Amino acid sequence: MSHQCVAWAGVLAVSWLAGAPLAAQAPPVAKTRPAAKTWAAPRTPDGQPDLQGLWTNSTITPFERPKEMAGKEFLTEREAADYEKQVAENSNRDRRGATAEADVAGAYNDFWFDRGTKVVASRRTSIVVDPPDGRIPALTPEAQKAAAARAEVARRPPTGPEDTGLPVRCILWPTVGPPMLPSGYNNNYQIVQTPGYVVISIEMIHDVRVIPLDGRTHLPPSIRQWMGDSRGHWEGETLVVDTTNFTGKTAFRGADQNLHLIERFTRTDPDTILYQFAVDDPTAFTKPWKGELSIRKTPGPIYEYACHEGNYSMAYMLEGARTQEKASARAAPEGSR
Amino acid sequence: MIVGLLLAAIPAAGQAPVSKVRRTADGKPDLNGIWQALNTANWDVQGHAAQAGQVIALGAVGATPGGLGVVEGGEIPYLPAAAAKKKENFAKRLTEDPEIKCYMPGVPRANYMPFPFQIVQTPKVILMAYEFASASRTIYMDKAPPSPADTWMGHSVGHWQGDTLVVDVTSFNDQTWFDRAGDFHSDALHVVERYTPLSPDALTYEVTIEDPNVFSRPWKMSMPLYRRLEKNAQLLEFKCVEFVEELMYGHLRKK
DSSP: HHHHHHHHOBBOOOOTTTOOOGGTTSSHHHHTTTGGGOEEEEEBBSSOOOOOOOEEEOOBBBBSOOOOGOOOOOHHHHHHHHHHHHHHHHHHSSOSSSSSHHHHHHHOOGGGOOOOSOOTTTOOOOSSSTTTSSSSOBBBBHHHHHHHHHHHHHHSOOOGGOOOOTTTTOOTTTTTSSSSSOSOOOOOEEEETTTEEEEEEEEETTOOEEOOOOOOOOOOOOOOOOOOOEEEEEEEEHHHHHHOOOOTTGGGGOOTTTOOOEEEEEEEEEEEEEEEEEEEEEBBSSOEEEEEEEEOOOOOOOOOOOOGOOOHHHHHHHHHHHHHHHHHHHHHHHHHH | OOOHHHHHHSOOTTOGGGGGGGOOSSSBBOOOOEEEESSSTTOOOOOOOOOSOOOOOGGGGGGGBBOSBTTTSSSOOHHHHHHHHHHHHHHHHHHHHHGGOOOOOOTTGGGGGSSSSEEEEEEEEEEEEBBTTTOEEEEESSSSOOOOOOOOSSEEEEEEEETTTEEEEEEEESSBBTTTTBBBBBBOOEEEEEEEETTTTEEEEEEEOOOOTBBSSSSEEEEEEEOOOOOOOOOOOTTHHHHHHHHHHGGSOOO
8 A cells, every 4th residue: 555545544634514603513502492593703903704714624424425425415413423433443453464564564554644533513424515426527528538638647646746746746735636535644734814814834745825915816828836825815704715827736635736725714613613615617527516614723733744855755655666567577478488 | 282282393312213113912012914124143253254165056046145243342252262263164164054055044043044934923922934944933922831952943931131032052963054154163052042123114123142161141132123015025935954964974875
């Protein structure tokens, strides 16, 4: 199992039932107190709703609705408890392989992860909320071709570093996005606000999103970035962040450089930010789609996640691939004799 | 009234006139903004004449610009063995400088690289976001958790001394350099930074370096940091990992 698999195995997150009472997030208190709905975030000295602090978005709810849950938008309380138990057992069991090699390759139990242990409070069965089937809409024929080419590259042993995934290369993690989605571990964020800016420091991999609120225009189309170019404004209690200028290389879920992402951050109670995102990319997706999850307070602290500086995996994966090639080159002539 | 006018017109000795210091809601000097050093400390923190680069193909582009240096007193007080190591580093700088590999640059180097960085100042934490390698650091102004391990960017704890932000930085690893000339430190490095407003658009940045494994005594650097005044100034990505993959892993590419 490659580092890449580990990295993506945990792409799961909390979803949130839009418009549901806050009861779902903090059941014992809020359920009996509908007044909690009127809770408003404290304000920063310059009057912004205050999103500051340490936050996490870890969860076990899958990004897309699993096929076995087709047609089922929500779990019952009982089903949710069973699912949590099953996921915990599955991810924490010791995977013993028949050979030492297989033993090591599959040895990632929960010691290695910090994926959260709960489904989303709404008990939605996916982070994707629109379309209602909880699955990302079909890619356009063009985007399908590009996705197939990427999949082909991912299947073969890497010929060079760029054949591996962006997290393996320490260039971009799902935690960074945007959209910011939970991954296997270190799903932690620090939000800081100053007049004119909301700034999100992302533990993995020490990226900082500096979001100006001064109404400036986006970068010119000639400047493209892995994380795009974000501009924010407040709509009442909600921070709305508009991001464009992505590179085609980011390829979020099959998106291309025309991705237009709108994120909405709404603090719904002292411990929760409702995080919603809308994906619009007409050249890549056959229709726009949306997702949501909740971001919860965490005690922290957050640490320095030095990814590239300790990226031994990259050299080992490439060395492994070259060694395999040599071995099969040696084997081939013998076999033909 | 006349006395008041007179007082207002005369700057207090030894510090910036208070009226010129922009302040945050909690009355501290407002260091928010995008800053950059304008010197050659990243090539060599000590004074140096211009010299040829090591990559012939880069010609004038790869040459080192001359600079007066930012080290107080001019010389870094290396212990004898460390002075030899610095010489060796200089000789091997083309392969050994961690900047070449896009590693997080450490402190104070991150502040005087030829890239902007943004200070995001609140009463409890001050974030510094660096364009180079997307490096960042959190300066704890309130409750500082203990550092769990040695780090590239250090563990920063700050406080205000009058109008000066003082940051104590510890928990470094021994992997970063101070410049492209091979000036280095051990994991015993202790950095104290002082940021003092000089004008609305400039700070005085002073650094004390202490490392008994490498230096015979603490020593200081100082330099101005300048505000990037472009109306549309913003940090852009410099995710240099992509730019060093061929250098670091090219020999493992399929032929």
